[in-house]
Amino acid sequence: xxxxxxxxxxxxxxxxxxxxxxxxxxxxxxxxxxxxxxxxxxxxxxxxxxxxxxxxxxxxxxxxxxxxxxxxxxxxxxxxxxxxxxxxxxxxxxxxxxxxxxxxxxxxxxxxxxxxxxxxxxxxxxxxxxxxxxxxxxxxxxxxxxxxxxxxxxxxxxxxxxxxxxxxxxxxxxxxxxxxxxxxxxxxxxxxxxxxxxxxxxxxxxxxxxxxxxxxxxxxxxxxxxxxxxxxxxxxxxxxxxxxxxxxxxxxxxxxxxxxxxxxxxxxxxxxxxxxxxxxxxxxxxxxxxxxxxxxxxxxxxxxxxxxxxxxxxxxxxxxxxxxxxxxxxxxxxxxxxxxxxxxxxxxxxxxxxxxxxxxxxxxxxxxxxxxxxxxxxxxxxxxxxxxxxxxxxxxxxxxxxxxxxxxxxxxxxxxxxxxxxxxxxxxxxxxxxxxxxxxxxxxxxxxxxxxxxxxxxxxxxxxxxxxxxxxxxxxxxxxxxxxxxxxxxxxxxxxxxxxxxxxxxxxxxxxxxxxxxxxxxxxxxxxxx
Amino acid sequence: xxxxxxxxxxxxxxxxxxxxxxxxxxxxxxxxxxxxxx
Numbered sequence: 001x002x003x004x005x006x007x008x009x010x011x012x013x014x015x016x017x018x019x020x021x022x023x024x025x026x027x028x029x030x031x032x033x034x035x036x037x038x039x040x041x042x043x044x045x046x047x048x049x050x051x052x053x054x055x056x057x058x059x060x061x062x063x064x065x066x067x068x069x070x071x072x073x074x075x076x077x078x079x080x081x082x083x084x085x086x087x088x089x090x091x092x093x094x095x096x097x098x099x100x101x102x103x104x105x106x107x108x109x110x111x112x113x114x115x116x117x118x119x120x121x122x123x124x125x126x127x128x129x130x131x132x133x134x135x136x137x138x139x140x141x142x143x144x145x146x147x148x149x150x151x152x153x154x155x156x157x158x159x160x161x162x163x164x165x166x167x168x169x170x171x172x173x174x175x176x177x178x179x180x181x182x183x184x185x186x187x188x189x190x191x192x193x194x195x196x197x198x199x200x201x202x203x204x205x206x207x208x209x210x211x212x213x214x215x216x217x218x219x220x221x222x223x224x225x226x227x228x229x230x231x232x233x234x235x236x237x238x239x240x241x242x243x244x245x246x247x248x249x250x251x252x253x254x255x256x257x258x259x260x261x262x263x264x265x266x267x268x269x270x271x272x273x274x275x276x277x278x279x280x281x282x283x284x285x286x287x288x289x290x291x292x293x294x295x296x297x298x299x300x301x302x303x304x305x306x307x308x309x310x311x312x313x314x315x316x317x318x319x320x321x322x323x324x325x326x327x328x329x330x331x332x333x334x335x336x337x338x339x340x341x342x343x344x345x346x347x348x349x350x351x352x353x354x355x356x357x358x359x360x361x362x363x364x365x366x367x368x369x370x371x372x373x374x375x376x377x378x379x380x381x382x383x384x385x386x387x388x389x390x391x392x393x394x395x396x397x398x399x400x401x402x403x404x405x406x407x408x409x410x411x412x413x414x415x416x417x418x419x420x421x422x423x424x425x426x427x428x429x430x431x432x433x434x435x436x437x438x439x440x441x442x443x444x445x446x447x448x449x450x451x452x453x454x455x456x457x458x459x460x461x462x463x464x465x466x467x468x469x470x471x472x473x474x475x476x477x478x479x480x481x482x483x484x485x486x487x488x489x490x491x492x493x494x495x496x497x498x499x500x501x502x503x504x505x506x507x508x509x510x511x512x513x514x515x516x517x518x519x520x521x522x523x524x525x526x527x528x529x530x
Numbered sequence: 531x532x533x534x535x536x537x538x539x540x541x542x543x544x545x546x547x548x549x550x551x552x553x554x555x556x557x558x559x560x561x562x563x564x565x566x567x568x
Contacts, residue, residue, distance in 0.1 A: 048540025
């Protein structure tokens with residue numbers, strides 16, 4: 001076994017149970033994207049046929065990067081590291097000089113840091129919106145919404161009302177930071193064991209309701225017709241390369257790969273002999289169930305029952321899953337009376353749980369930096385992270401309160417760079433570190449310590465080592481070329497520029513923090529060059 | 531139930547892949563548990 005010298009490895013927490021680990025990992029992966037992004041993308045890029053590029057990306061991109069992140073995380077954890085920079089350093093110094101490895105790791109760590117802070121800044125806001133909508137449904141607020149325009153108006157009035165918008169965000173962010181402050185076993189694992197079964201139960205109830213709803217608006221607009229509409233393949237769409245790019249993009253979002261090093265962070269709490277391949281594949285399977293089975297069976301059939309083929313034409317033309325969720329579903333729930341109020345609560349609370357279990361992971365990876373490399377107690381580190389995310393997220397709120405034309409320029413720009421572009425960068429850095437710098441053979445051997453199943457060697461060497469990075473580079477180039485001219489990539493108002501400034505500030509902060517963290521542990525060998 | 535055959539085919543394809551993956555991991559966990567017990 002090729003190892004690295006272990007310098008005073010601090011004691012770290014471990015997952016108490018395998019079930020807890022897998023539920024936490026699944027909670028990390030299963031987010032809003034499973035239920036609102038996937039069905040909208042499928043509808044826009046080929047219906048049932050979208051699954052072809054989607055599954056290709058799952059097997060050539062998603063599963064290999066999952067394995068990469070798990071092995072990098074467990075190996076890093078064994079050396080006392082819970083965040084990306086030192087993990088990348090110990091993996092890449094096998095082939096690079098300590099100084100080059102350090103820079104590679106610091107830049108990779110800083111990219112992960114800025115992505116984590118910025119994503120959670122806006123993502124926790126969206127989680128807050130879901131909390132507001134869940135309780136709005138329970139108190140019957142949707143009953144007055146008759147049309148999609150009413151519903152959009154309702155959303156805008158919420159967004160521009162700081163009392164609601166700010167408080168639901170702050171409460172959600174507080175809950176997230178509190179869970180993280182309690183630690184792995186007493187916080188994250190317990191939360192996952194409670195929230196994930198609730199999420200799956202709510203999802204199954206909603207699938208049953210959605211597919212048996214009938215036609216509450218027009219006799220020909222049955223929800224099952226909407227289900228059929230979604231799965232009807234539009235094979236011609238596969239001729240458009242965008243279908244393959246979007247399929248790959250969805251795999252990133254849905255599995256939470258490349259996001260701020262959160263999977264390596266969770267994997268760092270494994271014991272050195274804990275299984276990787278089967279646990280990672282189990283997490284993937286749970287996520288795919290939540291996405292392809294549950295995610296495709298709720299929003300679109302319900303929306304079809306509300307708006308019929310005309311609304312579906314808008315979805316096919318690119319209406320986002322989020323807009324669909326807040327424009328078509330609340331009036332439908334309002335029309336269904338008491339059952340609708342309950343269904344609305346189930347739907348939006350499901351999205352809240354899905355969001356919270358993902359946001360926890362991002363808070364934890366940042367907290368790990370403070371806890372492990374700056375000797376700051378976890379329950380303080382979690383609140384420092386809370387403050388950083390507050391700082392990055394408060395502009396989403398302020399922009400709403402200021403009633404700008406778009407209302408979400410800050411969010412859109414942060415999402416374009418931190419929530420999309422930087423994921424690809426982080427994933428590419430991880431794959432290069434593990435497969436090329438650490439080496440395919442050594443990392444393969446490490447992955448199979450304590451493994452409950454064997455990953456075919458060709459899959460690791462050829463798919464993860466060659467096809468995955470090529471796929472990532474193509475995605476990156478495509479994303480930059482096609483994404484740069486679009487509206488979210490450009491700052492259109494002061495909040496867009498604040499988002500740009502925030503991205504730069506957080507990147508610089510990430511560089512400083514990661515450099516300090518790395519030099520505290522490995523300074524001597526980096527400076528000495530041995 | 532009126533459901534277009536091509537829609538049913540792609541639904542079956544999607545669910546087959548997902549449930550196939552679930553059955554595969556369940557089989558591996560069961561096998562592992564039996565090995566651990568013996």
